[in-house]
Amino acid sequence: MGTPCHFALFELQPSFTLDLEQLAARYRELARGVHPDRFADASEREQRLALEQSASLNEAYQTLKSPPKRARYLLAMGGRELPLEVTVHDPDFLMQQMQWREELEELQDEADLPGIATFKRRLKVAQDQLNDSFAACWNDAAQREQAERLMRRMQFLDKLTYEVRQLEERLDD
């Protein structure tokens, strides 16, 4: 975990609900101050520092602007352990995952481009729903397990989105 915390860097309170436009604007403002281009003729030490600060600013921005990464970051705040590769017991979602994957395979076999577009829209709806549910429970200690479950679902859908993009690329060949 970076010090200071990603939210503090952007002068924000830890929260899952973020105004992304505002985050982007704040990012550009902060980047202006620390980007190595500003230090082209500064001392080597300052250049080094600018490089490090820009890199951590970029890292913070990447984390905060992606809902699954942001969710994971929130849950890991306060030094809690959150191993990457753990399957939280979630049989319902396991079933759903298999379904998504089967559908994606069919779309691939049939090179069904309109089908892929529809699939992407459904994926987006599912992601929005997950985000809402997570926003409602992450800060409640009693619902910690549920929040973790939702976060892992978000991660899965994120991965699935990436796979859809790869599929589109393959079909473009």
Add this chain to the structure above:
Amino acid sequence: MALLQIAEPGQSPQPHQRRLAVGIDLGTTNSLVAALRSGLSEPLPDADGQVILPSAVRYHADHVEVGQSAKLAAAGDPFNTVLSVKRLMGRGLADVKQLGEQLPYRFVGGESHMPFIDTVQGPKSPVEVSAEILKVLRLRAEASLGGELVGAVITVPAYFDEPQRQATKDAARLAGLNVLRLLNEPTAAAVAYGLDQNAEGVVAIYDLGGGTFDISILRLTRGVFEVLATGGDSALGGDDFDHAIAGWIIEQAGLSADLDPGTQRHLLQIACAAKEALTDTASVEVVYGDWRAALTREAFDALIEPMVARSLKACRRAVRDSNVELDEVQAVVMVGGSTRVPRVREAVAEMFGRQPLTEIDPDQVVAIGAAIQADTLAGNKRDGGELLLLDVIPLSLGLETMGGLMEKVIPRNTTIPVARAQDFTTYKDGQSAMMIHVLQGERELISDCRSLARFELRGIPAMVAGAAKIRVTFQVDADGLLDVSARELGSGVEASIQVKPSYGLTDGEIAKMLKDSFQYAGDDKVARVLREQQVDAQRLVEAVQAALEADGERLLDADERMVIDLQVQELTELMKGTDGYAIEQQTKRLSQVTDAFAARRLDSTVKAALAGRNLNEIGE
């Protein structure tokens, strides 16, 4: 090392004086240098008023010719004239062969895995050839701006990988330029366009040059140029159009495909002229010797269709990667001479659903943008607020993991600078070392990715498999260049490498080339270097003579003795002259032929020292 000081920025200027900095577009076909003059960025002309310098270098026995005259000589002197050298930058010999075209050069291997071109001046690396072009532009800039340059921004295709970037930076160093930044060509074009038009929002830059293709999607927000995604093909450009037409001529005229280099060059010149003519006419007559035929624009369009399609595919991918919808793209800017081809414009317009913009000269826009950035980086204040360019890495960076797979550590299109760490562990009990293999590319198998560097983390304390925690950190700077370090967290054992790819130049090669370049530089630094070389040579000769006197009789046979004596004599002769390179080479040679002698002497000294002692003492 004193030698490297030539790349240092000039003396500090007077407080009110503008610091001189330029933008250089080092192109495949043409190169330009631009600078800010009275608030306006413009390309700098040569003495004849020409701004475009053809990227052609011809080696003569005693001098180097760069530009238009060299380009015209290509067919007549193919082996000594290098065109489109950019296509060879950062490439290995094997890659060059894969470019799938007959290159009319004689290649020889070098100390690194670079392809060296054999010329009348000896083998020349692509880096050296590029440096010749940069040198001409540096001198032009210094002459027209009237002073020494603080530095330069050199543009590279956004899709250039790490070795290609490193090679470009090496070439600039070799040309005596202080590199303020390597800037991606489409980003430079976006700066020129964005400031010129006061544009905001999402913009696509379609950049088809002589040898490379780039597509970048940027978001422009009040002076901030944020690259959302970039893509392309570092081996696709107008040269390929020429090759396609040349292939058509060969086929139509019934020529043998196995042509001598001069004929190849001649055909390519005819092809290029036909291509250019087809921009304004529907059909052109192509003449080769007695053979003549009409090439219609339609036929030409069909010839280049596969290449146009490849560029569009890269566009679609970049749009997907940028997470914007196609209709959010508010402007498409055309960059590079090859975007004059009507079919290219038409295809781009179809894909983006809007007419591409061609207002700014596609040959000049990159250099103009680079000059604006150079001026900012040199510390000059800009009217109308500061610029900020947020660029990305074009290709994913990662590591080899078990089973020959590539594990991505930083995915493509991540904003730079970036630092990212990944933890690994040992897979054998007591494993004391780990090989770190750094890769670049999008494919799963490491054999499909570009190998950037390998290094070993040693001295991992003995532990059971899986207990060690090895953190590998990647750091990419604002030029897109990579540093990798590895550290075992328990013990703190560390290893790191600045990625100097196997297709770049070794530090030794650069140092040697820098020295070589002094032979032509004609200032007092040359004298200083020569003096150093003479001193080194003198030292070696004295040491060898002393050693010969002491142990020559005892440790050398007559033949060995003769070889050494000859080399000593040779070096002693050279030392009186002023050929620094020859002195250096001969110093090296003498040192080589005396290696075995030196080893024997050391050996006998050790034996003599040990003679009076017993084994127990030695063990201590």
